[in-house]
Amino acid sequence: MKRFFSNTIPILSGFEANHAFKVLRCKEGELVEIIDGSGKLFRAKIFSVHKNEAQLVDLELLEHQTENQNKLSIAIAPTKNSDRIEFFLEKATEIGVDNIYFIETHRTERNKTNISRYYNKVVSACKQSKQLYLPIMHTIQSYDELLASHHIKAYEQLFIAHCNETTKQLLTHQYQKNKQALLLIGPEGDFTEEEINLALNKNFVPVSLGNTILRVETAGIVACVTVNNINNENSL
16 A cells, blocks of 8 residues: 655645655545654545645554654764765664754764755655654754754763774664664764764763774664664564
């Protein structure tokens, strides 16, 4: 059954409506699945189509996840090549990620983000992977602003991944199962020493993601896989 996203149930509109009727050729009376991005999955019937909007009827709740199973949030420096950060967004969504914060550090090569474009990528990945929670993306902010914000107070564990030659344990060994965690991932060229020390003073724990130096987007994906595997180890 075709699956769509709507945060205005029982209305399907905008990009999703266009995709439904102009690309997938959905018809009035057809049954479809709808996710609201907040843990609910519905089955519904397309009642009427008008321009770029559809009215849904006969909504039936098929599944309701009352708690987001995705426990990892990532603060990441956008890459100079936007395709690479979009690749990260797609794969992180498929694997499972809660919040995505875009940060501008001293060495960040790109200080602009196209949230509307990213949003469509994330919605598509959410539907494809059958995730019921849509990641929350935050507009780009400075590294200092994030560390001074109220956001970090919501997390039970705080991590920073950097390449400095200091003693670090693997994220696999540091992350505690089912805990809400925030991980900082720096730009190409890594965080500066000052930025690392600022995070350590905010109680971030330095971690390693492996024995090799990873690209920004690869580091984000590896982190998502690591935390997802730990939280689902008993169900594998």
